[in-house]
Amino acid sequence: SQQGEEDPQALSIQEGENATMNCSYKTSINNLQWYRQNSGRGLVHLILIRSNEREKHSGRLRVTLDTSKKSSSLLITASRAADTASYFCATDPGGSYIPTFGRGTSLIVHP
């Protein structure tokens, strides 16, 4: 069953623009993680944000978490063609510590 749901399902932007992806979830969590996946194979871990944190940064990535709205956002600033990938959020529903994934957002960055 789906816990997190990413929005939009697909996003197409030009290089240099910012990309924002959202994740909504249903139950309480301990943490939320964002991953990137190229070519349908291995997932690359981007950021983990804990339930008591509101914002984290890593390079061009900014993640926010609003536990009252049960939502998170991933912002990629100054996007590059190499950022083209699928992006997934993973939550641990009910505090289970088992990462549970949504269907992802497919991001295309045009050079």
Place this chain on the structure above:
Amino acid sequence: GAGVSQTPSNKVTEKGKYVELRCDPISGHTALYWYRQSLGQGPEFLIYFQGTGAADDSGLPNDRFFAVRPEGSVSTLKIQRTERGDSAVYLCASSLMVGNTEAFFGQGTRLTVV
């Protein structure tokens, strides 16, 4: 090793056959997870190990699927009497411990049942 290693990277098998998929987690990681991913979908949880024991196997679709981790390191996912619907990418991940730590994924095994 430097990362999570999964072998084989690709496996083609005939319907009804038995297959084993192997996962070598990052050294020292006590938690190990198996997922299955179909085209256009997110990874679907199968089973999670804490050390040698299966702490949660609620995601295994039926009793044809079984996984072991006898020494608390390498894990093997076993599928009996494979069906065409089992075709997917099987992903393994490990994390340092249960809790607020990142899970790192291998490159997956693409299983095709013909």
